[in-house]
Amino acid sequence: MGTAEPEMPKSYDAVLVVGFGGPEHRDDVIPFLENVLRGRNVPRERMLEVAEHYYHFGGVSPINGQVRELIAALEPELKRRGLDVPIYWGNRNWNPLLADTLAKMTADGVKRGLGLVLAAYSSYSSCRQYREDVARAQESVGGPAPPIDKIRVFYNHPDFIAANADRVRDALAQIPAERREATRLAFTAHSIPSSMAANCRYEAQLTETCQLIAEAVGAEPENCRLVYQSRSGRPTDPWLEPDIVDHLRQLRQEGVEDVVVHPVGFLSDHMEVLYDLDDEAQKACAEIGLNMVRAGTVGTHPAFVSMLGELIEERFRGTAVRRAIGMFGANHDVCPVDCCLPPPRPAARPSAT
Structure with a gap:
C-alpha cells in the first residue's frame, strides 16, 4: 500500500x-x-x-x-x-x-x-x-x-482494481469451464501518439493496472496482454501498438479459441467501446472463428x-493515507509543471466517446 x-x-x-x-x-x-x-x-x-x-x-x-x-x-x-x-x-x-x-x-x-x-x-x-x-x-x-x-x-487504487477484476471474472464465467484455463485476456486502452506517451506515465500505469487485475483474477501472465484500440492520426505517425484487432488475429493464428477483452482504459461503455470492440472486434472474431467475450467497464x-x-x-x-497498491504508490495531488506535456503536434483524428 x-x-x-x-x-x-x-x-x-x-x-x-x-x-x-x-x-x-x-x-x-x-x-x-x-x-x-x-x-x-x-x-x-x-x-x-x-x-x-x-x-x-x-x-x-x-x-x-x-x-x-x-x-x-x-x-x-x-x-x-x-x-x-x-x-x-x-x-x-x-x-x-x-x-x-x-x-x-x-x-x-x-x-x-x-x-x-x-x-x-x-x-x-x-x-x-x-x-x-x-x-x-x-x-x-x-x-x-x-x-x-x-x-x-x-489507476492503482485497490477498489479500482477490485471493480475491474469483478468485471473480468464475470466475463471469464461465460467461457466453458473446460476451456477457461487456456483463455487469453486482452486488456485494451485508447492508443495515443508515441510522442505523447514519451511525456507521461500512461503506458507504465496501464501495465501496472493490468498486472494487478491479472493477479486478482488468478490469470497467468503469459496469457495476458495490454493492447490498444481507437488509433487515430496519419498512418505514418507512430502510435502505441499492437492494435486489438491485429492482436486477435495473432491469437487465432496461435490456435487460441477463447479471449476475454477488457477495456481497462475506459470507465464506461461509451462509443469507442461499443464501436471498436462490440462491433469491429467482434466482427473480426466472427471472421476468424475466435470466441470473444467482452468484459464490462467499471461503470457504477x-x-x-x-x-x-x-x-x-x-x-x-486532508487525509494522510492515500490508498494505492503495486509498485508506484499513490499519485500526486498537485501536478508538477512538467507533468503530461503535450506532443509536438496534435493528433489528426477525433475520438468517438
Whole structure:
C-alpha cells in the first residue's frame, strides 16, 4: 500500500465532474465533432467518417447518460461520508460545457471546487488538457470563477482494481469451464501518439493496472496482454501498438479459441467501446472463428463509486493515507509543471466517446 504527501485540506464547497461529452441527438453529431476538432488540421472527410460511427447508434453517444448515472450513484456516497456538497458537471466538447457550468457555479456562490476528471491514467489528453479546459472556462467567466483543484489519478487504487477484476471474472464465467484455463485476456486502452506517451506515465500505469487485475483474477501472465484500440492520426505517425484487432488475429493464428477483452482504459461503455470492440472486434472474431467475450467497464460498480467517494473525502479532509497498491504508490495531488506535456503536434483524428 502506498502513500503520498497530502495537500493541506482546503475549504471546498462543491465537486465538479469533468467529462469528454458526446452527442445526444443525430443533429448534435456534426457540431460535437467540430468542437472536438477545433484548431486541428483534420480533413472534413475524416470527420464525416467518424460521424458514421455515431449514426450507426442513432446519433447518440451513451457517455452523457453514463455520467448522469455515475453522479446519481456518487451523491448518496458522499452524503454517507458526511459530505453534503453539490455535484456539478461540465464537458470538454458538448453540453453541459465547462464554461456554462463554471458560470453556474460562480452564480451559485461556489468559492472553491474539487475536480473529478473521468480518467484513471496520466497523459496529456486525459490530464493536462482537461486542466487547460478548466482554465479556459474560468477565463471565459472572469475573475469570480472558483478555483478548481483536481483529484489524483487512481489507476492503482485497490477498489479500482477490485471493480475491474469483478468485471473480468464475470466475463471469464461465460467461457466453458473446460476451456477457461487456456483463455487469453486482452486488456485494451485508447492508443495515443508515441510522442505523447514519451511525456507521461500512461503506458507504465496501464501495465501496472493490468498486472494487478491479472493477479486478482488468478490469470497467468503469459496469457495476458495490454493492447490498444481507437488509433487515430496519419498512418505514418507512430502510435502505441499492437492494435486489438491485429492482436486477435495473432491469437487465432496461435490456435487460441477463447479471449476475454477488457477495456481497462475506459470507465464506461461509451462509443469507442461499443464501436471498436462490440462491433469491429467482434466482427473480426466472427471472421476468424475466435470466441470473444467482452468484459464490462467499471461503470457504477459499487467499489468504483466508493473509491471516488474516498478520493474526494481525502482531499476535503486532508487525509494522510492515500490508498494505492503495486509498485508506484499513490499519485500526486498537485501536478508538477512538467507533468503530461503535450506532443509536438496534435493528433489528426477525433475520438468517438
